[in-house]
Amino acid sequence: MQPTTKHPLTKHRTRHRAALVGGAALVTGAALLAGLGVPATASAAPDVTRASRSATIADGGTTASRLDTATERRNRCAVVTLLTRTFVDPTSPAARRLAQTLVAPEAVTHTNGASAGPAGVLAEFAADRARVPGAHTVVKHVAADGDLVAVHWQVAPDIHDERRGDAAVDLFRLRDGRVVEHWSLDQAIATGKPASGNTNTMFSDLYRPARPTPPPSERQEERNRTFAVSAYDTLFRDHDVSVLDRDFDPAYLQHNPVAPNGTAALEQLFGSGAQFPAQQSVISLADGDLVWTFSQPVGAAPDAPLLAADLFRVDGGLIREHWDVVPTS
Structure with missing residues (x-):
C-alpha cells in the first residue's frame, strides 16, 4: 500500500480532519499539562547545531523570510515527497537516489551518532519502520515557514486506525531546495482507556x-506564532497560570490522553504546588491556523535535544486545540 497524505501542497490547506493522540503516559507533572510537558529522561544530545541558542530563540529558529510563500511551497513539496516516497523502503536504491537529490551531502540529522547527509535521514526512517513493522506514513499536518518544514504524521501499521503505531513530528531545515538539518521526535500511541477520560x-x-473564517494572511500567521510562543513560554518557562484565562479557550480541545480537554486541569495542576522544570520554545513555525513549537529546558546548552513538539490551533485570538x-x- 502506498503512503497516505491528507493535504494538498498549498500554503493554506483545507483544515485536516485527522486526530493526534499524546501517546505514552508521562511521569512528570508538566507532561500532564495539556501535553506540553517534559519527558522524564532527556534523549542523547544532537551532534551539531547551526546557531547559538540565543539567536535561535530570537528568530524562532528560521534564517529565512517567513513571507516567501513560493519558497515555502517548494520546501513543503520536497519534504513531503522525501518522507512519503522513501519511507516505503529506506534501504532501496530508489530511496537512496531520491534522498541524494533532496538531502544535501552535509545535512545534519540531530540524533546521537547519526550519519551525515542522505544516509542519516534514511536511517531515521528505517528506525521508524523497525519500531512499527509494516508501517505506512499517514501525514496529518504540515507547516512550511521560512526555511523550516515540520510534518506531524502517524507511523501507522493500519492507515485506517489512528490508535496504533507511533505519533511523530519531523522537522527539516532546507537551503536551496535541499534538506540541511533534520530532527525527529516520536512517541508510542497509548492503548487502552486513558485515566484522564480524554x-x-x-x-x-x-x-x-x-x-467560517478565511485562511490567515502571512502577517496574521506571524502574529499567531508570536502569540502562541508567548503563551507557551509564559506557562512553562515563567509558570504564570494567568495566561490560561487570557490566551486559551476554557474548553480547548486536547489530544494528549493524559490530559482532559479544557484549562481547568492545568490550573489545578499548577495550583497544586508541584514544581515543574522551566522550558521554553526555541524553534517555532506558523502555517494556516496552526502554530508549532519545539522546546528545550531553560539554560540548555546549544546542542541539547528538543524535548517536545507542540501544535496549537489559534482562532479568534485564543488557543482552541x-x-x-x-x-x-
Missing part, C-alpha cells in the same frame, strides 16, 4: 469555529 486521538482535528509529541527517552 478519548480524542493524537491526530484528529475537532475544532469547529462558530462561523492542541496536539503534541513528547519522546519518553
Whole structure:
C-alpha cells in the first residue's frame, strides 16, 4: 500500500480532519499539562547545531523570510515527497537516489551518532519502520515557514486506525531546495482507556469555529506564532497560570490522553504546588491556523535535544486545540 497524505501542497490547506493522540503516559507533572510537558529522561544530545541558542530563540529558529510563500511551497513539496516516497523502503536504491537529490551531502540529522547527509535521514526512517513493522506514513499536518518544514504524521501499521503505531513530528531545515538539518521526535500511541477520560486521538482535528473564517494572511500567521510562543513560554518557562484565562479557550480541545480537554486541569495542576522544570520554545513555525513549537529546558546548552513538539490551533485570538509529541527517552 502506498503512503497516505491528507493535504494538498498549498500554503493554506483545507483544515485536516485527522486526530493526534499524546501517546505514552508521562511521569512528570508538566507532561500532564495539556501535553506540553517534559519527558522524564532527556534523549542523547544532537551532534551539531547551526546557531547559538540565543539567536535561535530570537528568530524562532528560521534564517529565512517567513513571507516567501513560493519558497515555502517548494520546501513543503520536497519534504513531503522525501518522507512519503522513501519511507516505503529506506534501504532501496530508489530511496537512496531520491534522498541524494533532496538531502544535501552535509545535512545534519540531530540524533546521537547519526550519519551525515542522505544516509542519516534514511536511517531515521528505517528506525521508524523497525519500531512499527509494516508501517505506512499517514501525514496529518504540515507547516512550511521560512526555511523550516515540520510534518506531524502517524507511523501507522493500519492507515485506517489512528490508535496504533507511533505519533511523530519531523522537522527539516532546507537551503536551496535541499534538506540541511533534520530532527525527529516520536512517541508510542497509548492503548487502552486513558485515566484522564480524554478519548480524542493524537491526530484528529475537532475544532469547529462558530462561523467560517478565511485562511490567515502571512502577517496574521506571524502574529499567531508570536502569540502562541508567548503563551507557551509564559506557562512553562515563567509558570504564570494567568495566561490560561487570557490566551486559551476554557474548553480547548486536547489530544494528549493524559490530559482532559479544557484549562481547568492545568490550573489545578499548577495550583497544586508541584514544581515543574522551566522550558521554553526555541524553534517555532506558523502555517494556516496552526502554530508549532519545539522546546528545550531553560539554560540548555546549544546542542541539547528538543524535548517536545507542540501544535496549537489559534482562532479568534485564543488557543482552541492542541496536539503534541513528547519522546519518553
